[in-house]
Amino acid sequence: MTLNLHLLRMFSTVARLGSFSRAAELLNISQPAISKGVRDFELQVGCRLLNRSQKGVVATSEGRALLKHAEELFAAERAAEEMLSARRGLNNGSLRIGASTTIATYMLAPYLGAFHRAYPGIDLHLVSANTREIGEQMAAQEIDVGLVEGPIEEGGVIAERWRTDTMKLIVSRDHVFATAEEPIDPKLLDKEVLILREPGSGSREIVAQTLAANRIEPLRILEIGSTAAIKQAVVAGIGVSIVSIVSARDQVRLGCLQTIELKGLSIQRALWRLKLPDRTPRPAARVFEKMLDDDMTLSFEE
Structure with missing residues (x-):
């Protein structure tokens, strides 16, 4: 039996990422196409390689054994390239x-x-x-x-x-914090809706660690998977956020957003x-x- 390397690549990507959708995005093909490709590959090799559930995708024992060989094969391919x-x-x-x-x-x-x-x-x-x-x-x-x-x-x-990056609290120009002439008490964030990136984001991890270390518990956490979308939400008055100063620079210059200093709290990463x-x-x-x-x-x- 000769393995179809295209289907092997589909399988190994799904197995490694634990997700058909993420594998499809990485390989730049549709999710139905990758699902069909993995099914066809399982038929070709004659055994189930992946266990599918609502919580994700996990390789079977046969799948894990094959995945090891696949990684070695594709590493050799990349070395040749x-x-x-x-x-x-x-x-x-x-x-x-x-x-x-x-x-x-x-x-x-x-x-x-x-x-x-x-x-x-x-x-x-x-x-x-x-x-x-x-x-x-x-x-x-x-x-x-x-x-x-x-x-x-x-x-x-x-x-x-x-490098070292500085993160700052951003608010809309109409927010009550925008009139503050001095750094504000970080505990005031306990009364705010704080907009953060999704779990797995480096920005999210740094902010969460800083808040926990300072016993700051925002009223609510709103997750948005894009810094650009977070800034628009802050401009619209939905909440406040803590982002890289580099990412907010243009909106601050235009007057759409304002950065606020937090008393005794500097967030650098x-x-x-x-x-x-x-x-x-x-x-x-x-x-x-x-x-x-x-x-x-x-x-x-x-």
């Missing part, structure tokens, strides 16, 4: 960058622009996802460069400090660069990472 890319140099090829949402949206543009101007023959691919998902993609060697906003628990992935200890970076990745060490024209502070 990297060898050929290295031989081609920096005149062509591709660079896959994964970054958690705030970094991808608000911080990477100057670096991407500088790299593209210097190496126009390299195709750039930027994946934006939350911290947990970027860690998973780095572990699976699906990206060459990984940048995240929060702690990483993915086995085999090393996180090295890249490390931004992390991900590494795989046993993987030699491709030439394009090495050059891009060197650029990340430069200040460029990007300032993370006002």
